[in-house]
Amino acid sequence: MTSSTNKPISANQYPTPPFKRQHQAFPGLASEMNPKPDHGEESYQGNGRLDGRKALITGGDSGIGRAVAIAYAREGADVAINYLPDEEQDAAEVVRLIEAEGRKAVAIPGDIRSEEFCQQLVNQANEKLGGLDILVNNAGRQQYNKSIRTLSTEDFDATFKTNVYAMFWITKAALEYLPSGSSIINTSSVQAYEPSAILLDYAQTKAAIAAFTKSLAKQLGEQQIRVNAVAPGPYWTALQVCGGQPPEKIEQFGATAPLSRPGQPAEIAPLYVTLAETANSYTSGQVWCSDGGTGTL
Ligand code: NAD
Ligand code: MG
Numbered sequence: 001m002t003s004s005t006n007k008p009i010s011a012n013q014y015p016t017p018p019f020k021r022q023h024q025a026f027p028g029l030a031s032e033m034n035p036k037p038d039h040g041e042e043s044y045q046g047n048g049r050l051d052g053r054k055a056l057i058t059g060g061d062s063g064i065g066r067a068v069a070i071a072y073a074r075e076g077a078d079v080a081i082n083y084l085p086d087e088e089q090d091a092a093e094v095v096r097l098i099e100a101e102g103r104k105a106v107a108i109p110g111d112i113r114s115e116e117f118c119q120q121l122v123n124q125a126n127e128k129l130g131g132l133d134i135l136v137n138n139a140g141r142q143q144y145n146k147s148i149r150t151l152s153t154e155d156f157d158a159t160f161k162t163n164v165y166a167m168f169w170i171t172k173a174a175l176e177y178l179p180s181g182s183s184i185i186n187t188s189s190v191q192a193y194e195p196s197a198i199l200l201d202y203a204q205t206k207a208a209i210a211a212f213t214k215s216l217a218k219q220l221g222e223q224q225i226r227v228n229a230v231a232p233g234p235y236w237t238a239l240q241v242c243g244g245q246p247p248e249k250i251e252q253f254g255a256t257a258p259l260s261r262p263g264q265p266a267e268i269a270p271l272y273v274t275l276a277e278t279a280n281s282y283t284s285g286q287v288w289c290s291d292g293g294t295g296t297l
Pocket of ligand 2: 027028029030061062063083087090238
């Protein structure tokens with residue numbers, strides 16, 4: 001259950017470390033994780049906060065993106081999701097969940113490291129949804145590497161293409177369609193501010209996302225298009241178990257957070273709802289953090 005039920009969270013409501021050591025090949029599936037992440041499937045209750053809105057969410061098949069897709073549909077939005085073709089199984093579940101709310105679901109698989117695909121993705125989402133007024137740039141690549149000496153140009157390039165270039169290409173394409181009052185939300189990370197030694201390339205991209213967010217918010221303010229970011233701390237998602245962390249770190253994942261556990265994707269989706277909704281129309285250029293209590297940001 002999430003806090004959207006308004007019942008206080010109980011001490012044993014969410015899984016705590018130690019976790020079973022586990023590894024999946026990239027990009028991983030939420031359905032294969034142990035324990036399975038909570039994306040709000042059983043708990044998120046909508047209240048019409050995004051009635052009639054039209055959202056494109058990258059990485060919408062699993063993890064944070066899936067939790068946002070479920071929340072948006074339950075708040076009344078039609079939703080297009082992008083993901084990699086290998087993630088069709090996770091994506092199909094999300095499509096079912098969106099349609100169960102009576103909302104339109106559009107599934108657009110493809111690799112966002114291609115500028116041409118990014119343009120097709122936005123065009124298709126706009127055409128199939130009949131417009132676009134929320135863009136969530138959430139897809140991300142995180143592959144740990146212990147040394148700059150072993151970090152290859154190919155890896156560095158793949159991380160920057162997925163996390164930075166794709167956000168630039170998709171946002172640029174979306175601006176052809178986003179009307180005044182639209183909201184762009186990017187997924188940054190606490191890594192932007194407190195970079196780990198083993199995430200040299202990833203942490204830089206997350207800092208770039210925070211700067212992109214603040215700069216673009218200044219460009220688009222006059223058009224009343226808001227641009228914000230969310231900076232998650234440790235969240236229990238496929239990204240972490242398919243090369244995001246060394247397997248031994250997965251066993252203790254989230255243990256050092258003051259809340260003594262990782263967050264579940266359902267616990268961060270409400271931030272994306274708030275940043276998207278019209279009621280929050282004076283907030284732009286912000287990076288909102290949810291990291292289990294460090295107070296760092
Ligand atoms: P996730 O693995 O469930 O989602 C990431 C998604 O990115 C994948 O599902 C995949 O669809 C997509 N993706 C990756 N490479 C792609 C490509 N080349 N083309 C198209 N799609 C691609 O994991 P998540 O943790 O929910 O990740 C969502 C976002 O949250 C990412 O930007 C990640 O960096 C960020 N984040 C996660 C954490 C965490 O602890 N889980 C912490 C901070 C930030
Ligand atoms: Mg996935």
